């Protein structure tokens with residue numbers, strides 16, 4: 001099956017999560033995860049559309065402004081573009097858990113938004129995540145899912161029910177396999 005759209009979780013797949021468990025509110029705190037930029041380059045070269053879906057409940061909890069989170073995402077996109085790759089869309093859930101929205105992963109709202117905006121059928125879309133809630137959101141959204149061992153991924157691999165889900169070391173190795181690169 002040809003893959004034409006890849007939906008990426010952000011924290012733990014593209015960037016290192018804050019060591020203290022907090023949220024990244026400033027572009028200066030952005031540190032790329034292992035293999036992320038290499039993976040984005042391969043996806044761009046293959047002409048695959050790339051969307052990012054990210055829970056940022058720090059906004060709904062009053063811990064960060066939507067404008068701060070937007071600046072961090074702009075930084076991510078600019079650095080990606082500067083390296084010759086591309087992030088086509090970013091979808092953020094700003095809600096706190098108790099708001100009961102449809103977009104906070106593991107619910108599938110962000111994945112559905114990404115699919116709709118892409119114009120690519122779910123059957124040609126793959127979601128890459130590091131946490132069980134990413135995989136669940138992808139499954140509920142009707143797309144294939146794969147796990148990477150960056151971020152929470154190594155922990156997810158041993159602690160969650162992920163039988164029959166492909167697991168890769170990082171986004172670079174995931175991209176190589178998903179694109180069928182020798």
Ligand SMILES: [Zn+2]
Pocket residue numbers: 093094095101102103104
């Ligand atoms: Zn939401």
